[in-house]
Amino acid sequence: MNIITIENIKKVYKIGTQEIFALRDVSLNIDENEYVAIMGPSGSGKSTLMNMLGCLDTPSYGRYEFKGVNVSKMTDNELARIRNKEIGFVFQTFNLLSRSDSLHNVELPLIYAGLSSGERKERARKALESVGLGDRIHHKPNELSGGQRQRVAIARALVTKPAIILADEPTGNLDSKTGEEIMALFNEIHSQGNTVIVVTHEEYIAKHAKRVIRIKDGLIESDAINEERIIPLAESKLNSI
Amino acid sequence: MLTFLYELKEGLIIALNSIRANKIRTFLTTLGIVIGVTSVVLMSTAIKGIDGAFQRGISSMGSDVLYVDRWAWFSNVEWWKMRKRSNITMAEYEKFKNAVKLPAAIAPTIWSNETIKVGEKSVENVFISGSTSDFQYTTNFNYSQGRFYNDIESRSSRYVAVLGFEVANNLFPRGDGLGKYIKVSGIEYKVIGILAEQGSFMLGNFNPDKRVYVPIGTVFKHFVNTNFRSITIEVKAHNTGMVQDTKIEAIGAMRKVRGLSYSDEDDFSINQQEGLTQSYDSTVGVIQIAGLFITGLSLFVGAIGIMNIMFVSVKERTKEIGIRKAIGAKRRTILMQFLLESSIICLIGGLLGLLIAVLMSMLINQWLPTSVQYDAFIIAVTISLLTGIIAGFAPAFQAAKLDPVEALRYE
Ligand SMILES: Nc1ncnc2c1ncn2[C@@H]1O[C@H](COP(=O)(O)OP(=O)(O)OP(=O)(O)O)[C@@H](O)[C@H]1O
Ligand SMILES: [Mg+2]
Numbered sequence: 001m002n003i004i005t006i007e008n009i010k011k012v013y014k015i016g017t018q019e020i021f022a023l024r025d026v027s028l029n030i031d032e033n034e035y036v037a038i039m040g041p042s043g044s045g046k047s048t049l050m051n052m053l054g055c056l057d058t059p060s061y062g063r064y065e066f067k068g069v070n071v072s073k074m075t076d077n078e079l080a081r082i083r084n085k086e087i088g089f090v091f092q093t094f095n096l097l098s099r100s101d102s103l104h105n106v107e108l109p110l111i112y113a114g115l116s117s118g119e120r121k122e123r124a125r126k127a128l129e130s131v132g133l134g135d136r137i138h139h140k141p142n143e144l145s146g147g148q149r150q151r152v153a154i155a156r157a158l159v160t161k162p163a164i165i166l167a168d169e170p171t172g173n174l175d176s177k178t179g180e181e182i183m184a185l186f187n188e189i190h191s192q193g194n195t196v197i198v199v200t201h202e203e204y205i206a207k208h209a210k211r212v213i214r215i216k217d218g219l220i221e222s223d224a225i226n227e228e229r230i231i232p233l234a235e236s237k238l239n240s241i
Numbered sequence: 242m243l244t245f246l247y248e249l250k251e252g253l254i255i256a257l258n259s260i261r262a263n264k265i266r267t268f269l270t271t272l273g274i275v276i277g278v279t280s281v282v283l284m285s286t287a288i289k290g291i292d293g294a295f296q297r298g299i300s301s302m303g304s305d306v307l308y309v310d311r312w313a314w315f316s317n318v319e320w321w322k323m324r325k326r327s328n329i330t331m332a333e334y335e336k337f338k339n340a341v342k343l344p345a346a347i348a349p350t351i352w353s354n355e356t357i358k359v360g361e362k363s364v365e366n367v368f369i370s371g372s373t374s375d376f377q378y379t380t381n382f383n384y385s386q387g388r389f390y391n392d393i394e395s396r397s398s399r400y401v402a403v404l405g406f407e408v409a410n411n412l413f414p415r416g417d418g419l420g421k422y423i424k425v426s427g428i429e430y431k432v433i434g435i436l437a438e439q440g441s442f443m444l445g446n447f448n449p450d451k452r453v454y455v456p457i458g459t460v461f462k463h464f465v466n467t468n469f470r471s472i473t474i475e476v477k478a479h480n481t482g483m484v485q486d487t488k489i490e491a492i493g494a495m496r497k498v499r500g501l502s503y504s505d506e507d508d509f510s511i512n513q514q515e516g517l518t519q520s521y522d523s524t525v526g527v528i529q530i531a532g533l534f535i536t537g538l539s540l541f542v543g544a545i546g547i548m549n550i551m552f553v554s555v556k557e558r559t560k561e562i563g564i565r566k567a568i569g570a571k572r573r574t575i576l577m578q579f580l581l582e583s584s585i586i587c588l589i590g591g592l593l594g595l596l597i598a599v600l601m602s603m604l605i606n607q608w609l610p611t612s613v614q615y616d617a618f619i620i621a622v623t624i625s626l627l628t629g630i631i632a633g634f635a636p637a638f639q640a641a642k643l644d645p646v647e648a649l650r651y652e
Contacts, residue, residue: 054567056645056646056649057644057645076572077571077572080572081569096564097561097564099262109569111248111251112244112571114243115247
């Protein structure tokens with residue numbers, strides 16, 4: 001089933017009288033349970049595209065359908081609802097609330113979804129356990145390593161059981177070994193039936209995905225199945241033990 | 242609906258955490274609110290206290306008593322005109338008394354400021370009030386001991402005295418004054434009566450508690466030259482409904498006594514407690530306006546401070562707002578979060594102000610019976626919450642409409 005359909009999307013930033021096209025003309029389909037890597041040089045428009053797919057931003061021109069519903073014209077509140085229920089976002093800089101512990105960070109989307117405290121805690125705890133942080137529930141972000149912080153962020157993205165997981169350079173602030181562990185986690189998440197889109201500019205990260213989209217100057221340069229996909233699931237399990 | 246409650250709870254937790262993280266800043270910001278609430282609570286309780294005292298005091302004067310006087314107490318008669326008026330004399334009082342029919346009682350009064358001695362003890366600045374035995378019928382005094390002087394004692398100017406509550410307490414702390422003697426400029430007066438407390442301290446020199454009552458003849462004989470000082474004729478109407486008629490009759494009688502012709506102006510004044518009430522009301526009005534002004538000003542300054550600090554808070558937490566929006570916080574969620582924070586800051590200020598007001602009113606209580614009523618609590622809470630919401634709205638709105646992408650990019 002088609003989750004994301006975008007047609008002739010453009011994004012323009014106006015700085016004074018100058019117009020900067022972050023995205024020139026992008027069309028794209030993403031199906032359920034796909035595993036996509038978006039690659040491209042710095043400034044090519046990857047984050048802009050991700051933010052749009054994640055309903056954080058709206059296109060200047062073009063059409064965006066999420067699960068068959070047109071979101072390009074939605075109000076702020078409707079977009080907030082979609083972000084909350086359908087989208088799990090993972091950022092390069094983790095973006096956790098520094099004053100809250102892991103449990104509360106993961107619980108947060110469920111507060112906005114209107115779940116009761118008991119159910120929230122239960123689900124947040126499970127999500128943290130699933131990313132291997134069952135013993136770090138009451139640690140605050142500054143008491144965790146970078147890899148652990150990103151795991152908390154991933155747990156927060158998973159906890160609402162969203163239709164799609166978006167990750168913008170999730171390994172960008174991590175060393176390569178920790179980066180591999182995080183990618184192993186995404187592999188696992190994908191193998192459980194989730195749809196995953198990862199932005200990266202490192203080839204070895206992109207190799208995990210089934211499909212690689214390359215962007216340059218706000219245009220799609222290539223969109224192809226990844227022939228040489230590696231599935232390090234078994235090793236990663238071994239590594240983390 | 243449930244979502245709203247969960248968001249409210251989350252908002253409260255965030256607000257309290259943020260306040261805890263910025264204790265000193267929060268405290269300093271609340272000062273304006275503290276002062277505002279303190280002044281409004283103190284003002285309202287003080288006015289209540291003054292009001293109660295005044296009403297109690299004024300009731301001892303009676304609203305049905307007229308005071309025929311050379312001077313107007315509260316009026317726009319020019320000072321120089323009143324200076325030219327002649328004194329009201331005892332002879333005029335006698336003529337006046339025979340000329341009127343309506344009053345229930347009529348009594349001439351004169352006062353003098355004297356020092357009173359009992360043995361070694363002396364009390365200065367006591368108002369010695371001279372009158373006739375009819376005086377007891379123009380007032381509403383209660384007696385704790387003894388009686389007022391009678392007609393015979395009055396006519397023959399006996400050296401007898403009735404003491405006001407406070408004077409009696411000062412001279413005879415053990416309450417054994419009745420039958421003893423007090424000495425006023427070398428002459429001994431026998432105490433034949435002691436008044437119960439009238440509680441009219443608002444009236445100053447009018448306060449019966451601070452007075453001593455003696456037959457008018459002794460005052461003329463020893464303290465006041467008849468030609469030098471005017472007497473005041475107290476005229477009591479039968480009831481409040483008849484005050485106006487009694488007054489008209491009194492004016493006519495007095496004009497006749499004075500031999501005024503048709504075109505002459507009154508060369509005397511008829512005073513009433515009402516005048517006192519009016520001047521009291523206008524005084525309290527001024528206090529109220531001043532209080533409102535102070536309150537309004539400090540609340541305004543306080544509100545600006547809160548607004549300022551909330552803008553800072555929004556700026557500092559731009560990233561946090563971005564994160565919350567990215568995971569599904571709606572505009573109203575963010576709006577509520579910041580409104581809650583500003584309201585709680587103001588509420589803290591309001592409760593602090595209330596506490597200070599309660600402590601200060603305990604101090605004031607030493608000389609003016611006041612007490613902070615429970616409605617002051619409601620006033621304090623309402624005012625501070627309102628200020629919080631009004632002051633917090635602009636910053637909260639700014640936070641609510643932040644663009645999530647921009648907010649996330651903010652460092
Ligand atoms: N808010 C903005 N205002 C103006 N220009 C912007 C804004 N956001 C992005 N751009 C421009 O849009 C283009 C694409 O930016 P984007 O962040 O999508 O790049 P990216 O591919 O994610 O790069 P990187 O790999 O460095 O993260 C850049 O040229 C950038 O300068
Ligand atoms: Mg980027």
